[in-house]
Amino acid sequence: MSMGEEDDYYNSSDTYYDLPGEDYSVLVEDEPSALDSEAVRRLLVALYSLVCVLGLLGNGLVVVLAGCRLKRTVSTVWFLHLAAADLLLNAFLPLYAAYAALGFHWPFGTALCKLSSFLLTCNMYTSVLLLSAISGDRCVSVLLPVWVQNHRSPRRTHAACTAIWALAALLSVPSLVFRDTRQLSGGQVACFNNFSLLSPGPAVAAASSGWHVGVTVTRFLCGFLVPGLVIAGCYFIIICRLQRHRLSRNRKPFRIMAALVVAFFLCWCPYHILFLLELRPHTWPPAVFRLGLPLATALAITNSCLNPILYVFMGQDFKKFKVTLFSRLASALSEDTGHGSFPSNRSFTKVSSVNDKSPVSEKETAML
Template identity: 45%
Template sequence: MDANDILLTNSSEAQDGMSEDGVATVMTKISMAISLVTCVLGTLGNGLVIWATVFHLKRTVNTVWFLGLALADFTYCLLLPLSATHMAMDYHWPFGSALCKINSGVAMLTIFASVLTLTAISLDRCVSVVMPVWSQNHRRPRLAILVSLALWGMAAVFSVPTFVYRETASMNESTACYTNFATMAEEAALENAWENASEEGYEAALEKYERVRTSRFHALAIFRFLVGFLLPFLIIGACYLIIGLQLWRNHMAPSGKPFKVIAAIILTFLLCFLPFYTFVFLDIWHPPDLPPSLALRVGSPLSTSLASLNSCLNPILYLCMGQDFREKIKRSLRKVLEQAFVEESVASISSSRNRTKSILVGDEGSTLV
């Protein structure tokens, strides 16, 4: 998915001039390179998780969560070559209107599914720490499957506007794949005003037309920021704050592996998505009647690539940090994945400190938080 997919640009004008500035061109090429690297690493890493969870590992709550997360990230990574081609062709879209909608819509669906699943994983870890008895009695794979399906359903609903408003348009011997926030009926009404109304009537119709498009653009951008970043980030941060306090309360060293993983998860989510949504709001504040600023032309491709990078970092964060890398090399691949997805065991309700450590660190030092 390219920068124009992410920024929801209010018109196709954002694609004009992307190659006019040398710096913007360089940043676009860097974005292409990051997208291709993300595609390769993300496809391999998430494909490995899917293969292991489907064919080799016992179905547990953890494997259900990570299967859903890997499916979202894997699907997103498969779409990245289309976006890289789009950028390489100076934002000419040669794949047709249907694939324009499918590419952008499915990409947005998988982004929401990934973020919502990450949030669910954090909540699950937090509940396991705060309510260990309830977790032991009610934490079942079937419930995790139902929750995962519900999250994918929510992601599908959230991505509907992309399927509706994404379309292609021919401009200067080039085809743009962009977000048009006007419906066909509204465009027909404007055209009718142009043909039949007075100059004042047409200007009033045009003003109303632009006001409706801008309001939809702003509403959708703010909704995506709230649901796709701010609320998940606050929930994830709160969950790991609670987990961290539990570790501290049980006298586990703050320099230990669980704290490093907690910090890595929160910082990665922040660094991947904060620039992404920063440029969403820069685009909102930019006057629609002016060409895109240099900041937008330079920053939007790079911020989009950083958001895409999250799809290949998830398997690394949630699997490879589970135990020392040297130890993983010595183990078989299946054993590594089994350790990463290990379910916690309850020794006894009375040994709450040991149980908390088992929940957060896992068997044989495997960290999955």
């Protein structure tokens, strides 16, 4: 494809359905119905607005509690970094809502196009790598409780989280490199992945395809499949160990982490599936990408507001444990791994004693 042909390709009358957080550059070759377009835009605007409000409030509260008010433990450090990753993405959601409200027109410039995509990708990598690290931490705590007591500390956990942030940022660099804007006919500006940016010349089509495949496969493996196998392996070992030695009869400590992991993979699974399907867009009906890509991206972004909700509803028995939301959240965040396999009693910090009359004095086991 020559440079002139490339310009004609990107400036055709076809319609882009590519949200700022997506890493697709699908060009839909048929115009959607007005009903589909309007319904999708309204749904996305409402969803992004709701996720933004819930995410800023929930993750902001978690950051304040875990970072400033609760006793610093290994678990609060993990939760602090998870919330910080989500909070950073939540702060940019008004751009997503505006993009959908404007009919997928991006008026914010190339820099914000790149940055918004980078933040979504970095949020994905940071979240799944942190969940993998937490799972490994729980597994080691069950297998080697004595070693954990001597070597596990909040300071070292902070160092591990910093390394995870650095790795996630490195894996997200393609979003900064390939994300681009281009003006279409009718005055609309598209924010999309332009894999030809590093491939000028006559071989642009083949080179672009190579970059596209490389970025897609890397993201699927590093951001979904491999961490999923690591998490599954860790919890399989934990369950086998606990059942074999009858170390814990209480299933409540499993609820928070199980809920976080399940929520992450349910929210991101459609995103990655469509990402892989997009490698061969002409094999599938255009409606798959026209409607599927925006909705899958919105579902992935929804994960950024779910964790604080899960802390509240999964940390304790919601029907029997009648305390304030603030105290419930503090309770979930203050659970620590300890030895992972032995019962332990811990008292609440000043923040978690908002409702001292509630029966919350004992934690049977560490959160796994």
